[in-house]
Amino acid sequence: MSEQKPLYREFTKGIIKENPVLCLVLGTCPTLAVTTGVKSALGMGAAATIVLVCSNSVISLLRRVIPERVRIPCYITVIAAFVTVVQMLVKAYAPSLDKALGVYLPLIVVNCIILGRAEMFASKHPVLPSALDGLGMGVGFTAALVLMGTIREVLGAGSWFGLRLPLAGSHPILIFLMPPGGFFVFGMLMAAANRLNTRSRRHTPESGCAACPMNEACAKAHEKKECT
Amino acid sequence: MSATQLLGVFLAAILTENYILCKFFGICPFLGVSKKLDTALGMSAAVTFVMVLATAVTWPIYTYVLLPNGMDYLQTLVFILVIAGLVQLVEIILKKYMHRLYAALGIYLPLITTNCAVLGVTMLVLDKGAQDSSFGYAASLVNAFGAGIGFLVAMVMFAGVRERLEAADIPQSLKGLPITLVAASLVACSFLGFGGIVDGLL
Amino acid sequence: MKKHSERSVFRVLSPVAALLCVCTVSAALLAGASEITREPINEAQRQTQLASMMAVLPPETADCEKMSIPDSSAECFRAVDRDGKTIAYAVSSSAGGYGGRISVMTGIGTDGCVLAVSVYDNSTETPGLGAKTSEPEFTSQFAVNKAVPGFCVTKDAPVNDGFETIDAVTGATISSRAVASCVTHAVEVYKQATEENDE
Numbered sequence: 001m002s003e004q005k006p007l008y009r010e011f012t013k014g015i016i017k018e019n020p021v022l023c024l025v026l027g028t029c030p031t032l033a034v035t036t037g038v039k040s041a042l043g044m045g046a047a048a049t050i051v052l053v054c055s056n057s058v059i060s061l062l063r064r065v066i067p068e069r070v071r072i073p074c075y076i077t078v079i080a081a082f083v084t085v086v087q088m089l090v091k092a093y094a095p096s097l098d099k100a101l102g103v104y105l106p107l108i109v110v111n112c113i114i115l116g117r118a119e120m121f122a123s124k125h126p127v128l129p130s131a132l133d134g135l136g137m138g139v140g141f142t143a144a145l146v147l148m149g150t151i152r153e154v155l156g157a158g159s160w161f162g163l164r165l166p167l168a169g170s171h172p173i174l175i176f177l178m179p180p181g182g183f184f185v186f187g188m189l190m191a192a193a194n195r196l197n198t199r200s201r202r203h204t205p206e207s208g209c210a211a212c213p214m215n216e217a218c219a220k221a222h223e224k225k226e227c228t
Numbered sequence: 229m230s231a232t233q234l235l236g237v238f239l240a241a242i243l244t245e246n247y248i249l250c251k252f253f254g255i256c257p258f259l260g261v262s263k264k265l266d267t268a269l270g271m272s273a274a275v276t277f278v279m280v281l282a283t284a285v286t287w288p289i290y291t292y293v294l295l296p297n298g299m300d301y302l303q304t305l306v307f308i309l310v311i312a313g314l315v316q317l318v319e320i321i322l323k324k325y326m327h328r329l330y331a332a333l334g335i336y337l338p339l340i341t342t343n344c345a346v347l348g349v350t351m352l353v354l355d356k357g358a359q360d361s362s363f364g365y366a367a368s369l370v371n372a373f374g375a376g377i378g379f380l381v382a383m384v385m386f387a388g389v390r391e392r393l394e395a396a397d398i399p400q401s402l403k404g405l406p407i408t409l410v411a412a413s414l415v416a417c418s419f420l421g422f423g424g425i426v427d428g429l430l
Numbered sequence: 431m432k433k434h435s436e437r438s439v440f441r442v443l444s445p446v447a448a449l450l451c452v453c454t455v456s457a458a459l460l461a462g463a464s465e466i467t468r469e470p471i472n473e474a475q476r477q478t479q480l481a482s483m484m485a486v487l488p489p490e491t492a493d494c495e496k497m498s499i500p501d502s503s504a505e506c507f508r509a510v511d512r513d514g515k516t517i518a519y520a521v522s523s524s525a526g527g528y529g530g531r532i533s534v535m536t537g538i539g540t541d542g543c544v545l546a547v548s549v550y551d552n553s554t555e556t557p558g559l560g561a562k563t564s565e566p567e568f569t570s571q572f573a574v575n576k577a578v579p580g581f582c583v584t585k586d587a588p589v590n591d592g593f594e595t596i597d598a599v600t601g602a603t604i605s606s607r608a609v610a611s612c613v614t615h616a617v618e619v620y621k622q623a624t625e626e627n628d629e
Binding site for chain 3: 245299301302305309355359360423
């Protein structure tokens with residue numbers, strides 16, 4: 001029975017406490033690039049979630065087989081295979097989404113959330129927790145993307161999910177759809193997350209950069225520690 | 229493609245299609261490594277180098293091996309492995325024969341494998357080539373080089389902005405990354421002004 | 431001693447073999463997936479093109495037939511009604527916009543008048559600015575009831591004599607200009623195609 005509780009926690013932790021985007025600051029590129037609308041944000045989130053669950057499961061299955069020295073190339077290969085499969089499915093069954101995501105769809109391969117979870121979690125845990133961890137992280141990622149997409153689409157285009165809103169629609173603030181708006185909204189959301197975390201005295205996990213090969217040269221990890 | 233057109237491709241890659249500020253590629257190093265000017269320079273030099281090299285290798289692989297054999301679905305897989313292998317190879321060669329260069333760029337090289345700017349540029353130049361048949365190998369290389377220089381310009385500019393941020397008095401919850409992102413937003417604003425400038429110049 | 435060297439050989443080879451296995455399996459998986467999705471992908475592309483063609487062609491259109499034209503950067507289709515009579519032409523063309531290529535489908539009547547214009551791919555344009563070029567407020571300007579040599583935005587009117595002028599989307603001159611040049615190109619392609627067929 002003691003196994004039961006942590007198992008469900010593997011799923012929920014990714015959504016708020018260790019939200020990959022707002023708390024661990026991973027996967028920033030797609031977060032900024034595809035959140036000009038809720039539709040593309042949701043599509044990107046779903047695609048990344050599928051890849052996360054599949055790659056986490058397979059890597060967890062193979063964790064005893066893959067030799068230590070070539071593990072990163074192996075992970076990348078597995079991830080790239082799943083990303084390409086998802087890309088083909090999107091092309092076949094949701095061509096407009098493929099157009100909206102463009103090159104960011106194949107770039108899920110280098111999304112550090114996926115490689116990060118493979119290295120930090122899936123390579124050390126059995127299949128079921130790994131799949132749940134992937135699902136939780138994916139849902140957390142999607143939630144953050146949809147939140148960003150909502151703010152940017154409502155303010156910048158005066159619509160939500162393509163539907164024109166009555167009040168905001170008359171004078172949209174275009175800059176929210178453009179790159180500067182992306183950076184700004186992301187900064188504000190992170191400030192809000194910081195504020196909530198300090199207020200509830202919740203333990204903020206260290207930056208998820210631990211798995212990132214950039215850890216040594218990167219100031220982001222140190223900065224995160226300083227401010228919390 | 230004529231020399232003027234190549235110049236246009238180069239300038240467009242730096243100004244109007246800036247990889248960091250307009251396309252959001254390579255945000256991780258942009259936020260992480262831009263705190264000091266020297267690390268920003270080292271990282272950008274390494275990225276530029278790998279971008280050109282990766283494009284030089286993946287372009288022929290895609291055009292002459294994958295595409296004629298109907299295996300273009302292997303693009304992502306092959307490209308990421310080629311880039312990873314290439315980075316390893318460059319690291320080994322630099323370590324053995326060019327110590328000074330290795331000392332300057334060495335620590336940044338392994339970081340680049342999973343940098344979406346490098347994979348992004350190799351894929352985007354192929355997209356451009358598919359849409360416009362005059363966009364060949366030379367233009368692709370020039371575009372990759374321009375993208376690297378654009379990366380450098382954004383990094384160096386931002387390193388300057390961040391040095392100022394150090395001294396500023398910032399509200400508690402904005403400290404660290406949030407204020408950095410707001411600053412990035414303002415820098416990105418300045419790049420909006422370059423829209424259409426390349427077509428106007430040439 | 432021998433055992434030791436055997437072990438080191440194994441140590442070198444096993445990672446290589448593992449990586450090779452993973453790569454082979456992945457590639458095989460992808461080949462299978464590509465085989466399965468190839469038909470749906472082609473079908474989806476056909477549907478998108480068909481939908482954009484139907485948007486610019488008269489409702490009586492029963493069938494479309496691709497025409498061979500010397501210009502490789504555009505495609506021209508002849509639309510026929512139920513009796514097999516040519517009623518209109520649809521030309522797809524593209525031009526460089528602000529963020530990338532813009533693709534436009536232009537419907538042209540047998541008299542050379544532009545019937546309707548549909549911007550079916552402007553996904554690389556700025557949302558809210560360049561992306562507005564696909565909205566009817568902008569595209570309906572091209573449906574003028576006379577044969578014209580081409581179109582240009584009001585700003586470029588002095589250098590394009592005889593062209594029909596259209597109002598650019600506010601703040602998106604480059605995207606609007608690209609759409610106008612697509613339609614101009616389509617008119618030229620139409621002329622080429624019909625002249626060749628007359629001969």
